[in-house]
Amino acid sequence: MIRVVVVDDEALVRSGFTMLLQAADDIRVVATATGADAEREIALARPDVVLLDIRMPEVDGLTVLDRVLSGGSPPVVAMLTTFDTDEYIEATLTAGASGFLLKDTDPGQLVQSVRALAAGAVVLSPGAARPMIGGRLSADRRAAEREIAALTDRERDVLALVSEGLSNAEIGRELYLSPSTVKDHVSTVLGKLGVTSRVRAALVAQLAGLERDRS
Known part of the structure; x- marks a missing residue:
């Protein structure tokens, strides 16, 4: 069973992702959290995969990512973003994120992405990767x-x-x-x-x- 924590400041997003992932027989959402309580919930739930919103008003995703990955035996973390030009993408990449997903990712692809992340794979939504391909790296x-x-x-x-x-x-x-x-x-x-x-x-x-x- 793949244990997942969903971190997002919007309750609708958290519940939507939970419903989609829980429909898979091999995935269990063990906790959801906002940025402010993410570190505590992740430490308690000990997930395999964390889906983490980049932009949150209280504690942003980059801060949560740094704190989570600095702990012992950290989970795999993939960043969630609504924007395919998000300026935070490169910063989270440098900080150690294992993937990037747009929030409007197809439900079936979302499930497959979580499975791939749990197996140690890289997951790059084409839209989320585009800023890196088309921006600074193009030079x-x-x-x-x-x-x-x-x-x-x-x-x-x-x-x-x-x-x-x-x-x-x-x-x-x-x-x-x-x-x-x-x-x-x-x-x-x-x-x-x-x-x-x-x-x-x-x-x-x-x-x-x-x-x-x-x-």
């Missing part, structure tokens, strides 16, 4: 392409699958590798790209237009 497209070119064929395959949101286990099944071998490849890729998270690596891959060669 670095050629640099991203050079960094991708420096990877081995196997590393490029691994990175392409990371950018598709696959977990290490799923990548292993695709490439006929053990999860531990995939983990080693991912670590090497992050080092070569000079990034510290799968999310940022996935954005570099998207920026460079990387796709897995399936020939």
Whole structure:
């Protein structure tokens, strides 16, 4: 059972997400919270995944993210936003968020995203990723392409699958590798790209237009 906490300042959003997620047999929403009580509720509920609103009036999502990830054995955190040009996206990315979802994400995709997050995958809503692809990073497209070119064929395959949101286990099944071998490849890729998270690596891959060669 995947344990989820939903953090949002709007009660309607919290109840709506809870209803959608609870319809899945393998997901349980163990708590909901506003920004002000998020840290306490997350500590009590000990979830696997936190869906966290970026913009909240009392305590904003970036503050909650920093506090949650600084604790021992933190959950996976994906940020929720209404805006596909939210200026906070890069800050939360740098702080360690594992994904970004627009609040109007299709219900079926929301459930699949939570499952992917729990499995260790990166989840990037196209609309939420667009500010990073189309903004500051657009000036670095050629640099991203050079960094991708420096990877081995196997590393490029691994990175392409990371950018598709696959977990290490799923990548292993695709490439006929053990999860531990995939983990080693991912670590090497992050080092070569000079990034510290799968999310940022996935954005570099998207920026460079990387796709897995399936020939």
